[in-house]
Amino acid sequence: MGAAPVSISAVGTSVVDPEIGAAGDVDTAVVTLSYADGRIAVIRNSRRALYGYDQRLELLGSEGLLQAQNVLENTLIKSSASGVTSAKPTYFFLERYMPAYAAEWAAFVNAVNTGSALPVTLDDGVAALAMAEAATQSAKNGSPVKLVEVLG
Template identity: 70%
Template sequence: MLKVGLLGAGRIGKVHAKAISSHPESRLVAVSDVDMGAAEALAAQYGAEPRSNEAILSDPSIDAVLVATSTNTHSDFIEAATRTGKAVLCEKPVDLSLARAKACQKAAAATRRPVMIGFNRRFDVNFAALKAASDRGEIGKSELLSITSFDPAPPPISYVKVSGGLFRDMMIHDFDMACWIMGATPQKVTAIGSSIVNPEIGAAGDVDTAVVTLHFAAGRIAVIKNSRRAVYGYDQRVELLGSEGLLSAGNVIENTVVKATTAGVVSAKPEFFFLERYMRAYAAEWAAFVEAVTKGTALPVTLDDGVNALAIAEAATRSAKTGATVDMATVMG
């Protein structure tokens, strides 16, 4: 039985608490949060103890920690947990700073403890099936990838100001997806972004609408589209064109009823937000982590993957600000 400490009892912490407690081979034993009341409430819900971060990290009986705290604390907690011999599943991104993330990568590697980054979309059953079909060569050589990721509404400005920006906070999922599906890291990044959904987002120094082109070797291309506003719901689609065909994964809709009349054909909207769309993916992500840690097998998503996605986000941020295509070699150093 994997004994787990959860750092962070906010919205995403609650999602992870459910996944940990639902798995037959893991047990949530402790929860911490800067708001002790939130930690106490979540701990009570799952029969765990509310504790401080330090108490969880120093407890030798805790085998693993799940980091669901604010982004600026991720690297510190990864380092602290691995130093004390714990396995780690940390929410994305690794850090707001690429340099800090690289330092964390080096420090964690020295401990040889498993560290997995929470790119839950890899575990969505639809996207996973698309990836598997591509790997089997069902459409020949993958040549052109298109990823659409639109939120139903923008987050609060208070969140935008500390998020690190759309490329690090939102599109980083799609950067990881692109590298995963294409099986490679891009050589160059071209980005354009604007603030047309909410002027306050632009005033905060961020964008809310963006398109990024990833240039891979051998002329392969990935195009990623993000918007903070899609009034019809949470729009999550992937399309992969290959030399011998096309693979596509569409939205998960609220129900499968379709009404067809002389007026037209109408179906349900996409599920409204990530909490509905990806709950199964979070559970599958946790199950994959437990299996890797308990059996000593390779993690399906690594700290290296997290640093790589953050580096692409950094390149996209530079490109959007300068209007120039950025060579990844200049970002990675």
């Protein structure tokens, strides 16, 4: 989005697994990130997708839609009179993200060997943690939280 959000609103509940709720956490949540220029981003999350590790991205704008779909177990699609079926998303996040972990490691090793900057900065990590903290606070108090309040 080119900048951090100004405020974050979140709601969460524990309806999938009561043990998660008993531990004081949520298993289903919706987070809305609001930006200074009026743009918004919405994150929907659930800890359970029985069919695999479901993670998709959509970017809807005035000039169209971009989508990144799930990584599937295979690329086979069956189309017949009874419908269209395809493989499930990969089951576990470690399977899905192994290429990303390898790329992160390669970028780190390259930065160490060449003295170049890392593609992800300390500020990126701090911003991610601050947004997570703002979402947690918002879910607990039922009100939007300004990011500057979390960053101090």
